[in-house]
Amino acid sequence: MEKVNFRTQILNGHLQNHRHATSTAAIISASPCVSYVPPEVSEQPFSFDVSSMRKLMDGHNLGERDWLFNLMVQSKLFNPRLRGGKVFVVPDYNHSMEQQREITMKRIEYLLDHGVFKGWLTGKGPEAEMKKFALLEVIEIFDHSLAIKIGVHFFLWGGAIQFFGTKRHHDRWLSATENYLIKGCFAMTELGHGSNVRGIETTATYEANTGEFVINTPCETAQKYWIGGAANHATHTIVFSQLNIDGNNQGVHAFITQIRDENGNVCPNIRIADCGHKIGLNGVDNGRIWFDNVRIPRENLLNSVADVSPDGKYLSAIKDPDQRFAAFLAPLTSGRVTIAASAVYSAKVISIAFTLFPIISGELISSYYCSILHRYLILIFSHQISLAIAIRYALTRRAFSITANGPEVLLLDYPSHQRRLLPLLAKTYAMSFASNYLKLLYVKRSPQLIKTIHVVSSAFKATLTWHNMRTLQECREACGGQGLKTENRIGQLKGEYDVQSTFEGDNNVLMQQVSKALLAEYVAAKKRNKPFKELGLEHINRSCPVIPAQLTSSMLRSTQFQNDIFCLRERDLLNRFAAEVSQYQAQGESKESAFVVSYQVAEDLGKAFSDRAILQIAIEAENNVTDASIKNILGLLRSMYVLVTLEEDAAFLRYGYLSTDNAAAVRKEVAKLCSEIRPQALALVSTFGIPDAFLSPIAFDWVAANSWSTVEN
Amino acid sequence: MASIPFSLGETDQVLVEEKYATRIFTLNRPNQLNAVSFPMVSRLLELFLACEEDHSVKLIILKGKGKAFCAGGDVAAVVRGITQGNRRPGAIFFRRQYILNYVMATYSKPQVSILNGIVMGGGAGVSIHGRFCVATENSPFAMPETALGLFPDVGASYFLSRLPGFFGEYVGLIGARLDGAEMLACGLATHFVLSEKLSLLEDALYKADSSDPVVISATISEFSLAPNVKEKSAFHRLNIINKCFSCKTIEEIILALEREAADKDDEWISSALQSLKKASPTSLKISLRSIREGRLQGLGKCLLREYGLVWTIMRGEINKDFFEGCRAILLDKDKNPKVHGYFYSFLYLVLCTNILFCVLIETFLPLFLLFRWEPAKLEQVTEDMVDRYFSKINDEDWEDLDLPRRSNIPPYAIAKL
DSSP, X not given: OHHHHHHHHHHHHHHHHHHHTTSOHHHHHHOOSOOOOOHHHHSOOOSSOHHHHHHHHHXXXXXXXHHHHHHHHTOGGGOEEEETTEEXXXXXXXXXXXXXXXXXXXXXXXXXXXXXXXXTTTOOHHHHXXXXXXXXXXXXXXXXXXXXXXXXXXXXXXXXXXXXXXXXXXXXXXXHHHTTSSOEEEEOOBSSOSSOGGGOOOEEEEETTTTEEEEEOOSGGGSEEEEETTTTTOSEEEEEXXXXXXXXXXXXXXXEEEOBOTTSOBOTTEEEEXXXXXXXXXXXXXXXXXXXXXXXXXXXXXXXXXXXXXXXXXXXXXXXXXXXXXXXXXXXXXXXXXXXXXXXXXXXXXXXXXXXXXXXXXXXXXXXXXXXXXXXXXXXXHHHHHHHHHHHHHTTOEEEESSTTOOEEEGGGSHHHHHHHHHHHHHHHHHHHHHHHHHHHHHTOOGGGHHHHHHHHHHHHHHHHHHHHHXXXXXXXXXXXXXXXXXXXXHHHHHHHGGGGTTTSOHHHHHHHHHHHHHHHHHHHXXXXXXXXXXXXXXXXXXXXXXXXXXXXXXXXXXXXXXXXXXXXXXXXXXXXXXXXXXXXXXXXXXXXHXXXXXXXXXXXXXXXXXXXXXXXXXXXHHTOOXXXXXXXXXXHHHHHHHHHXXXXXXXXXXXXXXXXXXXXXXXXXXXHHHXXXXXXXXXXXXXXXXXXXXXXXXXXXXXXXXXXXXXX | OOOOSSOOOOGGGEEEEEETTEEEXXXXXXXXXXXXXXXXXXXXXXXXXXXXXXXXXXXXXXXXXXXXXXXXXXXXXXXXXXXXXXXXXXXXXXXXXXXXXXXXXXXXXXXXXXXXXXXXXXXXXXXXXXXEEEEOTTOOEEOOGGGGTOOOOTTHHHHTTTSSTTHHHHHXXXXXXXXXXXXXXXTSOSEEBOGGGHHHHHHHHHHHOOOOHHHHHHHHHHHBOOOOOOTTOGGGGHHHHHHHHTSSSHHHHHHHHXXXXXXXXXXXXXXXXXXXXXXXXXXXXXXXXXXXXXXXXXXXXXXXXXXXXXXXXXXXXXXXXHHHHHHHHHHGGGTSHHHHHHHHHHHHHHHHHOTTHHHHHHHHHHHHTTOXXXXXXXXXXXXXXXXXHHSOOOOTTXXXXXXXXXXXXXXXXXXXX
């Protein structure tokens, strides 16, 4: 009853004030009515230099990024809206699917006209590559559909030409692609086969008398499915098909096929249908394609590894189709090695193919393929966007008083609210370092790094995208009803980004693949009795770390302990996984089916690998910092990242890496860290460098944004 | 306490009148075209802060005495200090000026600036940030800093970048001159009132006796009209401006303009190109980047960045365009009095009052060419050099621009933070 009275009093107060509002401005400003105070005003000054920290987080091509942000903010095409005195640019998701697709294409044309894509395919060297990444990241901050549509054109279509094609393809297509004279798409997945590319059913049969390949969709499950760009705009596609020559299947190969003419009409013998409305990404026109005896010239085979001679001879130095596929991928990692079709492969390429073979078995080839070609598309920012919005809102929105007649309490001053958001913030920091690391790994790629790139990108892709979705959900809830409004972005981002756990390799499949790769390392090391020396597994060569029985606060925060416990978990799970698989094999199971039934440990192991790798990257980033205030906050975030992982992952208790007492100490420390990170929350989200216009009204003056005067009558 | 090398006694540089609940501040240095001096800035700041506390004050009107509203910042003291190897006076001047700009932008009561006469540089700083700016048929406006080895400051990276499309880049880099109609069209002014109506407008404002922006706006609207933007105006060329001034670098902007010039015979394009080629290459690059960063930042951050830039420029280590210019004026005037007699008087005007550069440039062009920018060519100004202007300052005598914590900020101003 007391509560009811209190509430009535407050309501009454609001009404009273409202009546006064007509008198003078002085009274309005003095009223106790809930008013918006910008966090910049109410929060303590930052304890570290935000711009130095930002450099650390995405420290490259800042000028280029700003330029592109400027281009978007100043164009009507990017749907600027004035809310609470500020301009926000965010796509209008209330548009129909067709409208979203058209405006996405118009935005691409605008960016093209302003030279944003200059050098994306014709530029050379790490600098051009980093610039491209930076610009794509900025585009992604605006809209996932826009980034994906551009990504499909440049990285799937363009990348396939670049990496799987040879000079004749490069000369003909790269510059045309960069200037959008043609629009490309990438037809790999089918209704019946997604991750398992080896099983696709589309066929390409060579006819020696005409010198053409004939592409066919033999059955409904062979229809190409989810092909981004196919439904409306693409003029050309890369078709993945089984190559048949004289009745022999030579495995999956990639072909260039035109699907629309220059006027946008679908070509003869091609049928295209729409994938329809989706839960998000409706700016991307995903389509389905059927091929009815489509004839393409022999030269359209992307022939970096294998070719067909005019008289119909299959030319390849590598007989095994799996190994061939691996070799096919080799140029991806060795820079611009282009291999003439009939040439004898260099020993190097063949040896890469053989090294790869153990880790890319059977159905997982496709995700392997994706890992290198375009997993770097998964440079997710939506978790940063949503955290910046949710934390800024939590620093200005109050709810409930905890003392009678006292002021209501800021959301972020509730320890429970801190516990919801701040650990995710800490993880986001760790993962941002991880994604930067991945980017550099890709840019510096070399044949020696191929395995690392594959395994690390698989693990990080799954971990980051899962973290992303979790963060979005938590932030959505943390913003209450405001989180449901499309204009506030977070809710919408859930739909836009959900696809990430599926495309470029299903997360679960990827994690299993990581475990398999680790097992392969394990088997190789044991068989040859050699130490581990790759994938960060070197720690297994040392003696097993011992976790103290009674963990104190300072131990919990030490990198020594944190590293130890993550390494302990990884080595133990690897041993367990190896033991379980070999046990099944001893019982007569095949290796493949042994993997399938050992999925539980495999899952735990994949996570253990990923967490440990991310931690080590975060520690290294921290060690490279000289500024004491930045080092200090990074230390807190790192501890939070580790401790919250210990708290949340049941594996630590399940396998006994943590005693129940220690688990309790961890939990307590998490709460303590929350209160220590709390004063830095604003600075930490400011560091993301996302311009105000790309956040949302609730991140700023949400009272003004919702005031009666802004209602359009 | 170090002594402040300015006299604070000259408070008559701002005249104060009281009309009901309105305070009228008149910039009173008509002979110097009301150039903003340190005493003037200090006095204005003092007056604004006092009126904010004073409940009897509801509205502030700011205007200029004589033919100018305000022709810029009086950097004579800065020049003097620099030539003596002391940048402290300059630093103090800019700091106080930027704080004034910030206070005006976040002011809890409406400020109506009556821009009847020249508005340049620092003059824009004391008006554009306020709630209402009334332009007249006599409001030549320009931000001429790139031609002086400086860059558009006083929060210009905030307000220029908020103009439609890439018009802000055009205005800031070229030092383009706008008239009252153009100011209204592009959003620099909120109203346009013929000068003959100004005294009626003032009367109406006193009588309105209100702090409510809606009332004030309605009152001004009664006298205002929507003039046609002249046919030759750059504002009609927004398409070309957006196309060219959205380019990533100054070099690309010039290239784009040259491409346009080749396409069509337009005097406007060639004069824009000329201005770009005459301006300090370093200034152009700094200005472009400052505006681009400013577009993504709040006013506070814009002023902080601008202060860092002005400090680095005064330090003169990377580039001496500003420094050299100043030295030439003050030291060389005796050596060749015949040339420098004119030169000095002109440059004195430029530097001390930012006098209507655009008008005088034609008359004094030959003299003006005596400015030798160093580096002289755009391509010699490397990205690294530009970076250094924007990087963190670690000088011993560096003092951050300490923007005051503002309370009671009106909603429309909160959005500027």
